[in-house]
Amino acid sequence: MESDEMFHPSLAAALMKLDPEDGGKMLEYFQTHALLAREKALLQASVREQKKxxxxxxxxxxxxxxxxxxxxxxxxxxxxxxxxxxxxxxDPAASPSRRVDLQMTGRQRGEKKAAPEALPPPPAPAVDVSRLDLRVGRIVGVRRHPRAATLTVHDVDVGEKAPRPVVSKRRPGDQPPLVGSLAVLLCNVKACKVRGAASRARLLRCFRSDGAAELLAPPAGSNPGDRVTFLNYPGEPDRELKAKQRVWDHVQPGLLVDAEGVANYKGCGFRVEGKGPCRAPSLTDGTIRCT
Incomplete structure (x- = not known):
């Protein structure tokens, strides 16, 4: 009997004699408390072992x-x-301090280390029309310069978020370009102010020897921002033309309009990819300049 294992037989008999009716319940109560006490002792011992x-x-x-x-x-x-x-x-002489002394002695004898071969400088970029950032632009506004009667300010869409202001010189008899017309612009010139008005590009015009002039026109179907390229002169344009390099001054003499009115650089035509050549609307045998 489990109660006999937990308690002495004489204690169980005494409880039953003392209270025959509830002795069994009292014995079960004591037995339960004894079991709980044992489990608590075992749990405490387990916690101490874990800490250890x-x-x-x-x-x-x-x-x-x-x-x-x-x-x-x-x-x-x-x-x-x-x-x-x-x-x-x-060898004790091979210590770091000894090696330093030997190196100094070598220098005193006039021994010299061979200098590393210098790398050749990178080749200078070619000076040709590929250095120019030429783009198609649409004129969206024309107004007189507020401070100079001979200057005109154009607002030109070149495919960017906002139109670029372009200041251009106007000669007597020149008709300003119509709003909505297309033109070719040199876009990688340094931004500047002309008599207080900002200018961020240059318009390309065709000139004839008798003084007649008109805007260089891109091919039909061109869109603002289209690049003008040259088959014989591939390459990316400069981010910005440096004044001291005078790229435009070197390139400009080769920019011509032929007998058919087609614009070219040293015989290679101005072209908008997939659209066709750029040309002077009515002039032939002329030159191309920035204005």
Missing amino acids: LLVENGKLKKDIEELRHQLGDKQRRRAAKSVLSPGEAA
Whole structure:
């Protein structure tokens, strides 16, 4: 009987004799409390054992980390020794201070190290029409310059978020271009102010020897922002033309209008890819300049 295992038989008999009706219940009550006390003692012992194990694990981790650092130091010292040749390791004169003295002695004798060969400078970019950022633009506004009667301010859409202001010189008798007409612009010139008005591009015009002039026209179907390219002169244009390099001054003499009115650079035509050549609307045998 379980009560006999938990309590002495004489105690069980005494409880039953004292209270025959409730002795069994009292015995069961004491037995339950005894079991709970035992389980509590076992649980406390388990917690103490876990804490003890945690402390021991922490100590082991610390010991392992120290051993790892010691092993790394030994490996580094061994690698440093292996760099020296057997003669240097055995010769006291091969110490770092001794080697510095020998180097200084060599310099005093006039010995010189061979200078590294200098790399050749990069080739200078070619000076041709490929350096120019020529684009199609649509004139969306024309107005007189507020401070100069001979200047006109154009607002030109070149495919960007906002139109570019372009200041152009107007000669007597010149008719300003109509709003909505297309033109060819040089777009990588440095932005500047002309008599107080901002100018961020230059218009290309065709000139004849008798003084007649008109805007260079892109082919039909062109859109603002279309690039004007040259088959014989591929390459990306400069981000901005530098004044000291005078790229435009070198290129401009080769910009011509032929006998059929087609614009070209040294015989290679101005073209908008997939649209056709650029041309003067009515002039022939002329030159092309910025205005």
